[in-house]
Amino acid sequence: MILSTTNPPIPAPQAVPTPSNFAREATSKPRFVELPIAPRNASPVPELTSIHSVKGRGPYGDNRYRGNCGGHIIRDLLRYFQPKNVLDPMMGSGTCRDVCRELRIPCHSMDVRKGQDAADRASYADCEPVEFVWMHPPYWRMVRYNADSRCLSNAPSLDAFLDQMELVLRNCQSVLKPRGKIAVLIGGYSDRGRYQPLPHLLVARAIQVGLWPACTEIIRFQHGNTSSRKTYRSSFIPGLHDVCLVFERV
Numbered sequence: 001m002i003l004s005t006t007n008p009p010i011p012a013p014q015a016v017p018t019p020s021n022f023a024r025e026a027t028s029k030p031r032f033v034e035l036p037i038a039p040r041n042a043s044p045v046p047e048l049t050s051i052h053s054v055k056g057r058g059p060y061g062d063n064r065y066r067g068n069c070g071g072h073i074i075r076d077l078l079r080y081f082q083p084k085n086v087l088d089p090m091m092g093s094g095t096c097r098d099v100c101r102e103l104r105i106p107c108h109s110m111d112v113r114k115g116q117d118a119a120d121r122a123s124y125a126d127c128e129p130v131e132f133v134w135m136h137p138p139y140w141r142m143v144r145y146n147a148d149s150r151c152l153s154n155a156p157s158l159d160a161f162l163d164q165m166e167l168v169l170r171n172c173q174s175v176l177k178p179r180g181k182i183a184v185l186i187g188g189y190s191d192r193g194r195y196q197p198l199p200h201l202l203v204a205r206a207i208q209v210g211l212w213p214a215c216t217e218i219i220r221f222q223h224g225n226t227s228s229r230k231t232y233r234s235s236f237i238p239g240l241h242d243v244c245l246v247f248e249r250v
Helices: 019-028 072-081 095-103 158-174 198-208
Strands: 086-088 107-109 130-135 176-186 189-191 194-196 211-213 218-221 241-249
Touching (some): 072 130, 072 241, 158 176
Antiparallel strands (some): 176 241, 189 194, 211 241
């Protein structure tokens, strides 16, 4: 018997992933996240939970209007609370109006571009009492929408922004029917190196004016966020969501 003296082939060395490779792979494509199973209940919209993740904006509003959101979360909230009429004091491109039109719910829309300042009580003179208010305000000065000093994106300070938002909440509360709801979609962001937790700060102001959270906060995933396609030299924890808060009178 002859024994071979040839050594077995040595496998080629495998590349060891580096932290930078991990980061590149993690951000190069979307990853699927398994959500917790929601308990069964009598909700008319069982898919509406504390996490809202729907890709695409739907046939609502104008995607050319910077900073606006898709209409799916508005639609789900209206299907859940089933109001007979709606107020949108910051209509933007008309996303809420389009959702209400689809659901055949009367919607009173206002906007500072039309000369209607949501922080001014006089702007509500022609508004009948409503059962639901939808509000998607600027996230302070994260996006400057215009040069109008009345626009919330031009508030000179964080306190000034919150003061104006408090006035808006008071005004919306003044036309809210008993057991009516006010929904606000807002997110935090880093402003000049300091994080601004706008949802948390707004909850405190809402409580001051006599409003209380009507349900859990809803974390809305920001699919299609323009910042997701950018590359930054600095290191930070990216924000991929904003928060929908729903209030009712205490």
